[in-house]
Amino acid sequence: MGDSFADDRLVREEMIRDYLLRKLDREATEALESLYLSSDECFEELETGRLLMLGLGQARVEAQRLEDVTVLRFTGPASLIRQSQEMYELFDGVRQQSDTKVLIDLSSVSRIDSSGLGLLMSCYSHAVKNHGVLKLINPNVEFRNLLRLTRIDSVLECYDNEGAALQSFTQS
Amino acid sequence: MLQKFEISACFHSGGATPEIEAMYNGRHRRGVPSMNLDPDAIEKYRTRLRHKVCYHLGFLCPDIDDIIQETLSRFLRVQATENIRNPGAYLSGVCNNVILEYRRQLWKQGSVERFGPESSPKGDHALPALAVEPEADSLELRDAIRAALSQLSERDRNLLRSFYLEEKTKQEICQTMSMSDGQFRVALFRAKDKFREAYRQGLKHATPSGH
Numbered sequence: 001m002g003d004s005f006a007d008d009r010l011v012r013e014e015m016i017r018d019y020l021l022r023k024l025d026r027e028a029t030e031a032l033e034s035l036y037l038s039s040d041e042c043f044e045e046l047e048t049g050r051l052l053m054l055g056l057g058q059a060r061v062e063a064q065r066l067e068d069v070t071v072l073r074f075t076g077p078a079s080l081i082r083q084s085q086e087m088y089e090l091f092d093g094v095r096q097q098s099d100t101k102v103l104i105d106l107s108s109v110s111r112i113d114s115s116g117l118g119l120l121m122s123c124y125s126h127a128v129k130n131h132g133v134l135k136l137i138n139p140n141v142e143f144r145n146l147l148r149l150t151r152i153d154s155v156l157e158c159y160d161n162e163g164a165a166l167q168s169f170t171q172s
Numbered sequence: 173m174l175q176k177f178e179i180s181a182c183f184h185s186g187g188a189t190p191e192i193e194a195m196y197n198g199r200h201r202r203g204v205p206s207m208n209l210d211p212d213a214i215e216k217y218r219t220r221l222r223h224k225v226c227y228h229l230g231f232l233c234p235d236i237d238d239i240i241q242e243t244l245s246r247f248l249r250v251q252a253t254e255n256i257r258n259p260g261a262y263l264s265g266v267c268n269n270v271i272l273e274y275r276r277q278l279w280k281q282g283s284v285e286r287f288g289p290e291s292s293p294k295g296d297h298a299l300p301a302l303a304v305e306p307e308a309d310s311l312e313l314r315d316a317i318r319a320a321l322s323q324l325s326e327r328d329r330n331l332l333r334s335f336y337l338e339e340k341t342k343q344e345i346c347q348t349m350s351m352s353d354g355q356f357r358v359a360l361f362r363a364k365d366k367f368r369e370a371y372r373q374g375l376k377h378a379t380p381s382g383h
Contacts, residue, residue: 010342010357013364017336030264033227037220038260046223048368049336055317055367056333082230088314115230 012042016049061086061093069169070097071137071162073105080109080116087119094123100132103165107138117150124156137165214244221267228271239274243267313375320370328363335360 018024019032036043064071072093078086086109094102104123109116120136127134136158139147147153159165221240229236246266247259256262321329331349334340340348346356 009361013335013360017339020336021339030268033224034258034261034264036260037217037224037263038258040216043220043223048364048371051313051317051371052321052332052364052367053336054314055321056329056337082232087232115232118232 012045013049016046017053019046020050020053061089063093063097065099066162066166068099069101069103069166070099071103071105072097074108076108077110078108079111080119081111081113082115084116087116091119091123094126094134097132100127100130101169102127102132102134103162104134104136105138105162106136106140106143109143110140112143112146117146117152120156121152133169135159135165135168137162214248217244217247217263221263224264224267225271229274235274239267239270243270246270316371316374319374320367323370324363324366328359328366331356331359332363332367 015024015028015032019029024032032042032046036046060075061072062075064073072090074086074089078084078090080087080090090104094104104120124134134156136147136156138161139158144153144158147156147158157165157168159168218240221243222236225233225236225239229239233239243263243266246269247256247263250256250262251259324332327349331345334345334348342353342356345351346353349356349359351359
């Protein structure tokens, strides 16, 4: 691998891209990791590639004010999975809120894993710590099932639409 | 609450621990041939190991620093007595073992692995652990990334997006952007280098010390 890495920059770049996209098989992953652990050049290329992919793929979180409730939603398709940039974006979005009532719109979220669920719980605990309320809206069917299976929905209220969620704030 | 990951060395993040320093000094006292493993090299390994551990366990794993430290300790323990021919491969292998042991320990403790790829919530342990906060400087770094990307031309950004995100082949990109194979290579690497330079400059301006 060392030779091909040094010889053809395009091959190297494709390898780095595939690694970052988790498309390399186990053997190639191990080979690349061994290489970047000892090669400054390889690690620098990997880091730059990672930053580039983070920057190019950023789905930003927008905040919209509805009455006295802030709704956070992604501007594009988002995945709340391990290492995804959207995870950072959402957590920062929640942290930056001075409002006490926050809704997270999940309509653009197509994938979520245990890290994503952990993040939602972190957002929730952050809101509670700051005497706020955080609820979820518009989860897809799979997402809703996952919330039920993990019993997160017993802690984090989840609604199918904005109207119902807004109403719940008035009632509580 | 998950028990602390049990590790053999005394751990604290950042800088070489007393154990690591002792191993480093001991190696020199015994006259074991040097592999240029000074404290700076250890820090370099630490940064790279962080990347690897985060890649496999996710940045929300609360024990990343412990895993890195354990890996480094084991590596230096062997390195103190033997010449390791390929430090990168050896370190990577050690790190894989530590990650594996860490996963096993989680299961032994009856904790569901809540931030790894093999996560499978079961029973009452289903609630994910509260995640640690992402790196404090992530917001600044992301601003620097955005600023660096904004300094590239639209064409450069499109080229990078096609290659890195849309995973288009060289042929597809060449066809879409009307360029030859050679032009594609030059344009791709120039765009990447431009981004790298703009990002570095942005970080320098963001932190007066340049760090």
